[in-house]
Amino acid sequence: MLSTMNQMDGSAPLDTGTRVSSKVHLPLGLSVFLMTGLTVLGGSPAQYGIPVLAVSTAYYLYKRAPATYVSYVWWLWFLISFMRRVSDYRGGYSESAPMLAAPYLATLVCAPTLFQSAATWKKRASLPFILGLACATYGLLVGMLALPKKFVLVSSLGWFSPLIFGFFILVKMSDDPNREDYIVSLRKTFFWGTFIMGVYGVVQYFIAPAWDVLWMTEAQMGSIGSPEPLQLRVFSTMNGPGALAFTLLAGLILLIGQRGILPLLVSGTGYASLLLSSVRAAWVAFVLAVILLAIKERRYAGKLVIAAVVLCACLGVGMLLEPVRELVQTRILTFTDLQNDTSAQERQDGYKQMMNYAAEEPLGTGLGTLDANFNGKTSLGTRDSGIWEILLSLGWVAGSIFFVALGLLIWSSWSLPLPRTPTTVAAGAIVIALLSQLPLGSIMLGSSGCLIWMFGAIAMAAANANSPLSEVALGK
Numbered sequence: 001m002l003s004t005m006n007q008m009d010g011s012a013p014l015d016t017g018t019r020v021s022s023k024v025h026l027p028l029g030l031s032v033f034l035m036t037g038l039t040v041l042g043g044s045p046a047q048y049g050i051p052v053l054a055v056s057t058a059y060y061l062y063k064r065a066p067a068t069y070v071s072y073v074w075w076l077w078f079l080i081s082f083m084r085r086v087s088d089y090r091g092g093y094s095e096s097a098p099m100l101a102a103p104y105l106a107t108l109v110c111a112p113t114l115f116q117s118a119a120t121w122k123k124r125a126s127l128p129f130i131l132g133l134a135c136a137t138y139g140l141l142v143g144m145l146a147l148p149k150k151f152v153l154v155s156s157l158g159w160f161s162p163l164i165f166g167f168f169i170l171v172k173m174s175d176d177p178n179r180e181d182y183i184v185s186l187r188k189t190f191f192w193g194t195f196i197m198g199v200y201g202v203v204q205y206f207i208a209p210a211w212d213v214l215w216m217t218e219a220q221m222g223s224i225g226s227p228e229p230l231q232l233r234v235f236s237t238m239n240g241p242g243a244l245a246f247t248l249l250a251g252l253i254l255l256i257g258q259r260g261i262l263p264l265l266v267s268g269t270g271y272a273s274l275l276l277s278s279v280r281a282a283w284v285a286f287v288l289a290v291i292l293l294a295i296k297e298r299r300y301a302g303k304l305v306i307a308a309v310v311l312c313a314c315l316g317v318g319m320l321l322e323p324v325r326e327l328v329q330t331r332i333l334t335f336t337d338l339q340n341d342t343s344a345q346e347r348q349d350g351y352k353q354m355m356n357y358a359a360e361e362p363l364g365t366g367l368g369t370l371d372a373n374f375n376g377k378t379s380l381g382t383r384d385s386g387i388w389e390i391l392l393s394l395g396w397v398a399g400s401i402f403f404v405a406l407g408l409l410i411w412s413s414w415s416l417p418l419p420r421t422p423t424t425v426a427a428g429a430i431v432i433a434l435l436s437q438l439p440l441g442s443i444m445l446g447s448s449g450c451l452i453w454m455f456g457a458i459a460m461a462a463a464n465a466n467s468p469l470s471e472v473a474l475g476k
Helices: 002-008 015-022 023-039 043-064 065-091 097-107 109-113 125-145 150-177 180-207 210-218 241-255 263-275 280-294 297-320 322-333 340-361 369-374 386-414 420-437 446-463
Strands: none
Touching: 015 180, 023 065, 043 065, 043 097, 065 097, 065 150, 065 180, 065 210, 065 241, 065 446, 097 150, 097 446, 109 150, 125 210, 125 386, 125 446, 150 180, 150 369, 150 386, 150 446, 180 241, 180 263, 180 297, 241 280, 241 420, 241 446, 263 280, 263 297, 280 420, 340 386, 369 386, 386 420, 420 446
């Protein structure tokens, strides 16, 4: 499979990656088999057994085949919410759903890297991670003093997992002699991940499978439409339209650099689900990423034209269907009619309300403060603004330092005079595009946070690397 993927994106086979993969086929296959069985069984065995299996497998891969570990973590992010919904359908709805912690815990398996990489800590590319981890640790300590422990611990998973995972990638891309395997593994993972999420998203829109309907009904997810065919906003295998759309953004940007008929087909399914998710912020972020690619890499010009043609073809086919045409037209019209955009008005009101709360707590109240103290108190949802989540959780001083960390991540990913390859340019574009949506959501947490810090690490790893990555491995 790996050699097939390499040929598809125009690169040569990497024997090292193939040898590493052969060592983990049996335990990885056994883990997948058992998790599939638990998902079908449902109930408590799935809710508690899957996280245990996920963490055990992740730790084994982290020690034996770290490139495969990175891929495994992303497959958990892609599929765990779908597995939860099938499990609930088979064994009864579970509001707490502890199995959703599986990707967070698997991501944190690489935490020992923090204490084993003294050389990387001394290099300039690590500064955003130093600042980010210091601020998150401050928020954790304050939260333990000021908030119920449950909110603090749950929120800590979302804050720390992206930072730790990103630092792990930075270490591997800087010092590992087989670091090209990580790029190959990620490209392969996001290729097939985009395809599966794209196809299932289209199926979900037209069929509305029973497990998805059950979840929308029990979780009262009215904000993503009605639980029936042609009436919902697509969330595919992930936990919501936003998580899906931003993950597809990353996959689609990586696909722009690949050649062949199959990448075009995968792109088509990805664009279709991105449109059907109806996430305007992700649409804007994708356009921004494409513009950045065009500015930074003129060699992408022809491929960007092809991507535009595929996107227009998907849009054209969709517009032939009345429900799709109405959905897309309605969302696009809101860009020019903000006065009648209820969501935009509520967001503006919420920002004004949050200003008063932030002034009263200049030191912040810790990680988890929005869920513990602000749920339902303003017109903003608890995940509707990354800016206010940072300021209210960390306070004005630590929050400002965290913003500096994000700014350094952008600058290091894009503006440092480093050797650039198509993949590192795409990674920098993804980082900027995602962080541009910080005012509209807590993009720095969870799966989207892992995208930001991972691709940021890839983009600026050239500052740390002893030798540059080859264009062959990066799929030039």
